[in-house]
Amino acid sequence: GENVEQHPSTLSVQEGDSAVIKCTYSDSASNYFPWYKQELGKRPQLIIDIRSNVGEKKDQRIAVTLNKTAKHFSLHITETQPEDSAVYFCAAPLSGGYQKVTFGTGTKLQVIP
Amino acid sequence: NAGVTQTPKFRVLKTGQSMTLLCAQDMNHEYMYWYRQDPGMGLRLIHYSVGEGTTAKGEVPDGYNVSRLKKQNFLLGLESAAPSQTSVYFCASSLASGGYNEQFFGPGTRLTVL
Numbered sequence: 392g393e394n395v396e397q398h399p400s401t402l403s404v405q406e407g408d409s410a411v412i413k414c415t416y417s418d419s420a421s422n423y424f425p426w427y428k429q430e431l432g433k434r435p436q437l438i439i440d441i442r443s444n445v446g447e448k449k450d451q452r453i454a455v456t457l458n459k460t461a462k463h464f465s466l467h468i469t470e471t472q473p474e475d476s477a478v479y480f481c482a483a484p485l486s487g488g489y490q491k492v493t494f495g496t497g498t499k500l501q502v503i504p
Numbered sequence: 505n506a507g508v509t510q511t512p513k514f515r516v517l518k519t520g521q522s523m524t525l526l527c528a529q530d531m532n533h534e535y536m537y538w539y540r541q542d543p544g545m546g547l548r549l550i551h552y553s554v555g556e557g558t559t560a561k562g563e564v565p566d567g568y569n570v571s572r573l574k575k576q577n578f579l580l581g582l583e584s585a586a587p588s589q590t591s592v593y594f595c596a597s598s599l600a601s602g603g604y605n606e607q608f609f610g611p612g613t614r615l616t617v618l
Contacts, residue, residue: 400544423604434594434609435547442604480546489554490535490604491562494546 393418395483397495404471405503412498414481415463424464425492426455427480435480439466471502506530510595510610517585517617525580525613527595534600536578537562537607538570540591547594553578554600585617 394417404410414424425440441448441455441464448455454467468475478497485491511526527536534555539547549562551570559570567589569581578597582589592614596607 397546425604425606434611436609437606440604440606484604485549485563489552489560490598490600490607491537491549491552492604492607493549493563496544496546 393421393483393485393493395481395493395495397481397498399498400496401499401501403501403503406471406473408471410466410468410471410475410500410502412466412479412481412500413463414465414483414495415461416483417462418483418486419459419462421462421483423484423492424455424457425482426466427482427494428477429480429497430477438479468500471500473502473504476500476502508595508597508608508610510593510613512613513611514614515616517582517615519586519617521585522581522583523585523615524582525593525595525615527578527580527597527610528576529578529595529597529608530576531597531599531608532575533597533608534575535598536572537596537598538568538578538580539594539596540564540589541594541612542591550580550593585615587617589615590617591615 422443427435429435457464481495482492537552538550553572556575595610
């Protein structure tokens with residue numbers, strides 16, 4: 392099945408700096424890569440996703456880049472703010488369809504004011 | 505519009521006891537999923553359903569059963585709870601059409617098995 396590796400597991404940045412989280416996947420046929428944010432004690436929520444027909448997607452301070460050749464995709468957060476502190480999960484499709492995905496192990500981001 | 509809801513929010517069981525977790529969604533989504541979340545392991549898919557009356561195994565199905573008798577509900581059962589099933593359980597749902605879609609998660613159920 393699909394294997395997704397996520398790095399780093401923890402990340403501390405100063406407020407205003409940028410944060411980058413990287414994920415690698417194994418199935419070259421994968422074509423959908425979402426990122427979820429989970430605040431402490433809350434449910435995961437989708438913040439951005441990218442499909443394999445584009446290399447980059449932006450939404451205000453958040454961007455995701457995809458390198459299909461190297462089979463990795465990254466989440467970029469610019470001008471970080473304390474409310475960006477959370478655990479971030481990447482995901483990639485599992486084989487067998489029905490929109491099943493496998494999640495990375497998560498990155499705990501701490502933004503230091 | 506409540507989205508995805510889960511019952512109960514917390515539960516403590518003794519080894520060998522049984523229980524059922526209820527997930528309900530009011531978005532008319534076809535697909536529903538049950539995940540467990542353990543520290544350092546992300547979210548792992550237990551079982552999923554692609555429509556009323558259908559269920560299938562995910563990555564970690566052992567020790568769990570599911571049922572989807574109504575489109576809006578997805579039940580997760582533990583017949584004989586074990587300490588290894590101590591976890592936070594999340595239900596999610598998504599639309600079936602248009603390729604991959606966002607999964608909407610419930611608030612989670614924190615289960616402790618003693």
